[in-house]
Amino acid sequence: MPKVSQAHLDARRQQIIDAARARFATHGFARTSMADIVTGSGLSNGAIYRYFTSKEEIVVAVCEQAGDGLPQELTTEAVNGFLEHIRTLARDADHARLVAQIYAEAAVSPPLAALVRDQLAALRAAVAELVLARRGLDRGRDRDRDRDAERVAEAFVALCAGYNQQLAIRGDVDPAPYTAALMAIVEE
Amino acid sequence: MPKVSQAHLDARRQQIIDAARARFATHGFARTSMADIVTGSGLSNGAIYRYFTSKEEIVVAVCEQAGDGLPQELTTEAVNGFLEHIRTLARDADHARLVAQIYAEAAVSPPLAALVRDQLAALRAAVAELVLARRGLDRGRDRDRDRDAERVAEAFVALCAGYNQQLAIRGDVDPAPYTAALMAIVEE
DNA sequence: TCAAGAAAAACGAGGGGTCGCTCTTTTTAT
DNA sequence: ATAAAAAGAGCGACCCCTCGTTTTTCTTGA
Numbered sequence: 001m002p003k004v005s006q007a008h009l010d011a012r013r014q015q016i017i018d019a020a021r022a023r024f025a026t027h028g029f030a031r032t033s034m035a036d037i038v039t040g041s042g043l044s045n046g047a048i049y050r051y052f053t054s055k056e057e058i059v060v061a062v063c064e065q066a067g068d069g070l071p072q073e074l075t076t077e078a079v080n081g082f083l084e085h086i087r088t089l090a091r092d093a094d095h096a097r098l099v100a101q102i103y104a105e106a107a108v109s110p111p112l113a114a115l116v117r118d119q120l121a122a123l124r125a126a127v128a129e130l131v132l133a134r135r136g137l138d139r140g141r142d143r144d145r146d147r148d149a150e151r152v153a154e155a156f157v158a159l160c161a162g163y164n165q166q167l168a169i170r171g172d173v174d175p176a177p178y179t180a181a182l183m184a185i186v187e188e
Numbered sequence: 189m190p191k192v193s194q195a196h197l198d199a200r201r202q203q204i205i206d207a208a209r210a211r212f213a214t215h216g217f218a219r220t221s222m223a224d225i226v227t228g229s230g231l232s233n234g235a236i237y238r239y240f241t242s243k244e245e246i247v248v249a250v251c252e253q254a255g256d257g258l259p260q261e262l263t264t265e266a267v268n269g270f271l272e273h274i275r276t277l278a279r280d281a282d283h284a285r286l287v288a289q290i291y292a293e294a295a296v297s298p299p300l301a302a303l304v305r306d307q308l309a310a311l312r313a314a315v316a317e318l319v320l321a322r323r324g325l326d327r328g329r330d331r332d333r334d335r336d337a338e339r340v341a342e343a344f345v346a347l348c349a350g351y352n353q354q355l356a357i358r359g360d361v362d363p364a365p366y367t368a369a370l371m372a373i374v375e376e
Numbered sequence: 377t378c379a380a381g382a383a384a385a386a387c388g389a390g391g392g393g394t395c396g397c398t399c400t401t402t403t404t405a406t
Numbered sequence: 407a408t409a410a411a412a413a414g415a416g417c418g419a420c421c422c423c424t425c426g427t428t429t430t431t432c433t434t435g436a
Binding site for chain 2: 026027028029030031096097100101103104105106107108113116117120151152154155156158159160161162163165166168169170173174176177178180181183184185188
């Protein structure tokens with residue numbers, strides 16, 4: 001029987017993830033040492049290895065949290081929600097940097113690539129739904145319309161990712177050209 | 189003394205850079221060891237440190253080569269050259285992966301960020317030029333037109349970068365949605 | 377012959393991961 | 407009820423390995 005509550009265990013685990021994410025965003029995965037995570041989390045080395053069996057497992061956990069939940073945010077918002085979302089992104093340069101690290105790692109790590117691919121697919125699906133809704137259509141009615149929405153979603157998501165990337169490198173990027181471009185893509 | 193020509197020295201240096209780039213693209217910067225570069229280049233440890241004083245210097249050299257020359261390619265092509273360029277990109281997934289590594293590193297390394305920022309600015313300038321040309325305008329004639337072209341270039345470059353990023357992670361991505369979106373952006 | 381350039385060995389630092397220990401909490405036997 | 411015992415949670419020193427770099431040794435062509 002557990003000595004402490006499950007909530008406590010979850011909190012500890014989250015504590016580790018939070019510390020790791022903060023460091024990952026500013027220093028990258030490779031330049032973040034276990035000692036950094038130990039210090040940042042306020043726990044000890046041994047304690048951390050009680051919750052994660054390796055550094056890589058921490059990386060995966062951070063990646064999952066960073067990408068999940070994004071489609072839900074989108075679909076629950078209004079039709080124009082994604083435009084607002086862009087402005088939310090602009091505030092958090094650290095998040096943008098983290099995402100850049102994740103994508104780079106995914107490019108050279110098959111398991112992480114699989115994870116990110118799934119997240120991207122879910123995101124595109126959510127956007128495609130929004131596009132159809134905006135056009136007053138239901139999915140599954142017209143094959144060609146669906147295909148077109150998917151194409152739009154493909155470019156849409158890529159442009160958002162591209163914006164994120166620019167943000168990660170250049171720090172402050174005016175969102176205006178992007179919102180305009182997104183509108184042009186959706187209404188092409 | 190076996191004095192060798194400058195051309196030979198340059199070739200050796202390039203030999204190192206090529207080996208490093210290949211490994212960087214498939215394994216990332218951190219997971220590429222000096223031993224990997226030594227083996228890949230066919231040279232020796234001591235030889236490499238004769239041409240570069242540190243690993244970081246090799247990284248910088250690879251980044252420079254990866255980004256320079258791109259604007260020239262664009263401007264020397266026809267007005268619609270960038271669309272063709274997209275399809276060229278699609279062939280080289282390794283290059284896409286390399287660029288993902290570079291951007292991630294730039295996000296956490298100020299000197300590299302400065303380098304990449306300059307490259308991006310040059311690229312945007314070249315694209316803006318193309319956009320103006322496509323619209324039958326000269327730069328410097330109309331302030332508003334120029335500004336608009338810069339805005340278009342901003343989104344344009346970001347979308348290309350986004351496409352590259354998707355390519356790096358997902359391997360095969362249909363370029364069609366991107367060419368369509370790029371047209372929509374330019375002609376918005 | 378001799379210096380320049382390449383190869384190879386060696387080094388110090390720092391990395392991730394392990395292990396035995398302590399302390400607290402829960403169980404159990406009297 | 408209470409003390410002994412068991413088990414979980416956390417700790418931190420330590421191990422071994424790999425890395426980037428330096429130093430030493432060998433090759434070679436003028």
